[in-house]
Amino acid sequence: MTNNNYLKILLYLKQFEGDGKFHEIESVLGDIDPKEKREIIEELAREDLIYLDGGRTTGLPLMGFGDGRGNIKWIGGNDENSKYIPFSGKLKFKGSKYLKEELEMEDKGKYNIKVEGNSTANVIISSPGATINNKTEIIDKVKHIIETIKNDNTINETEKQDAVNTFTQLESEIQADNPKSVTIDKVLTVGAKIASIGSLVVALTRLLLGH
8 A cells, every 4th residue: 555645644644643633634645636636545544544534515505496487596506605625634543553664664674765856766775875855954854853852851861862863873874865774763763752853753754755
């Protein structure tokens, strides 16, 4: 089922995990064909990865009323009386687990990283030469995460230092266009453990995926 569009939606919903609310997800997929968009979203629900709502039109159906003199008045069935409710979703535990497994992919060492403009390609992360064109933005995110960790007084110094070291290592690898799967795996693990950087790590991962 692996598809970058599936991961985009799961990553988007990950940042809201635990808030108990549904969040609109159609816009996450951009301007792709509406039919394809619906198929992607509905498949995520069929696979039991997300709770799903919306994707339907509300309003009055088209109805005609006669006045007894051969005249008919039509109401409903138009844009004024109908409204499309876009799909909204909420991440399930299974979806969160699936997302983590897809992002890690330690056994294959592969991640979807944005390369050469807007194209997306499977890049062997442990291989040199995987040029990352959004390098500056990624490094800025990493630096922000490091500062957030340093200012987090809810974690002990040992955990704090280990986390800082992990993101510092990632920064060095990004600088060298050589991010490694083992480092990204550590980043995901740290992001799951430290609440203050959870959503920041999700945003960072989205950049790496080319979202």
